[in-house]
Amino acid sequence: MTHLDTTAVHAGRDDLAGLGVHVPPIDLSTTNPLPDIEIGGSCYEALATGGLPVPGGTHVYQRLWNPTTGRFEQALAELEHCEQAVAFASGMAAISACLLAAAAEGKRHVVAVRPLYGGTDHVLATGLLGTEVTWADPAGVAAALRPDTGLVIVETPGNPTLELLDLADIASQCGGVGGVPLLVDNTFATPILQQPADFGATLVVHSATKYLGGHGDVLAGVVATSAEWAEKLRRVRAVTGGILHPLAAYMLHRGLQTLPLRVRHQSESARQLAEWLSTQAGVERVYYPGLPECDPRRLVGRQLSGPGAVLAISVRGGYEAAARVAGGCELITHAVSLGGVDTLIQHPASLTHRPVAAEAKPHASVLRLSIGLEDVEDLRADLERALKRI
Numbered sequence: 001m002t003h004l005d006t007t008a009v010h011a012g013r014d015d016l017a018g019l020g021v022h023v024p025p026i027d028l029s030t031t032n033p034l035p036d037i038e039i040g041g042s043c044y045e046a047l048a049t050g051g052l053p054v055p056g057g058t059h060v061y062q063r064l065w066n067p068t069t070g071r072f073e074q075a076l077a078e079l080e081h082c083e084q085a086v087a088f089a090s091g092m093a094a095i096s097a098c099l100l101a102a103a104a105e106g107k108r109h110v111v112a113v114r115p116l117y118g119g120t121d122h123v124l125a126t127g128l129l130g131t132e133v134t135w136a137d138p139a140g141v142a143a144a145l146r147p148d149t150g151l152v153i154v155e156t157p158g159n160p161t162l163e164l165l166d167l168a169d170i171a172s173q174c175g176g177v178g179g180v181p182l183l184v185d186n187t188f189a190t191p192i193l194q195q196p197a198d199f200g201a202t203l204v205v206h207s208a209t210k211y212l213g214g215h216g217d218v219l220a221g222v223v224a225t226s227a228e229w230a231e232k233l234r235r236v237r238a239v240t241g242g243i244l245h246p247l248a249a250y251m252l253h254r255g256l257q258t259l260p261l262r263v264r265h266q267s268e269s270a271r272q273l274a275e276w277l278s279t280q281a282g283v284e285r286v287y288y289p290g291l292p293e294c295d296p297r298r299l300v301g302r303q304l305s306g307p308g309a310v311l312a313i314s315v316r317g318g319y320e321a322a323a324r325v326a327g328g329c330e331l332i333t334h335a336v337s338l339g340g341v342d343t344l345i346q347h348p349a350s351l352t353h354r355p356v357a358a359e360a361k362p363h364a365s366v367l368r369l370s371i372g373l374e375d376v377e378d379l380r381a382d383l384e385r386a387l388k389r390i
């Protein structure tokens, strides 16, 4: 296997030279001509039940398979050290497919560790898809498992306050191989900083809308996993219709090529800003895995190769002060989402974590920042100006 940066540039492109092209072709066909009823029928059967396309066969219909989407899946699977990947129209569609695939086998119980992304928290807390959740502390996962537990769901770094979980420990509480599948939302870390499958995760989920796309112009989700789980997920995807559109897949596949550069550069700026913010009078606390007090188990360097480019601050003066700072940024855009080339700031308690129950909601003084590729001095100046409004 090649090194990560090389994989990011070349994965999912092995056959291009043979096709006489240099970049992946975009296949927009919603339907495909069938050689005959017999072959058409058997290809349909294979794809609708979650199988991969038969070489030389037909893809039948775009909801079952799309080759442009397949290239992105191949590349992401390689980056995540997984056998396969399955791409969806959004991160929430990806997470929902995992819940539905487990529930389809009668495993409706989920053990989850908070904090989680607000949408994930919401779908679990409401049981909207027919699941039942037990919220567990990181040390209490094993004790929360039941015979009908189908998934353990965690996020690290966590959203929005960047708590880190020890994945090897959680995976061993799940029972290791043959135990309960561990789903890790790897959106914040990306495969550049953390490959959860190496620590025992079965399902590695991304909101590809964030770093993988990286430019704020694609909504997408993906699950990197074993061949066995990928088949279950494709089967769910074929009936729920959540497949990723080929144009979006093309843009994501292209975005992966610069992912290592973007993540490292953005992380370096985030580190500098986190240190500077720690010295500011208006800032009560900085949440960033690169600060020693935020990483007591020293997971950065062991489980994560770097602290990433998302940070949070709690400002002195609660909600009022937070609203003034978010509204006072000029260069930094006040908007939800993260992982793009431009810096964003948002108030989790009011926006991304609005549906979360009061006891688990982020504090009203907390603001989350996703650091982009701007010059760090300009970002510092913008934050300095905004903090003066407190």
Ligand SMILES: *Cc1c(COP(=O)(O)O)cnc(C)c1O
Pocket (backbone or CB within 6 Å): 090, 091, 092, 093, 117, 119, 120, 155, 159, 185, 187, 188, 206, 207, 208, 209, 210, 219, 220, 221
């Ligand atoms: C945004 C996000 C999601 C949801 O992804 P969508 O693409 O918006 O559906 C899930 N998990 C995390 C950590 C996120 O940041």
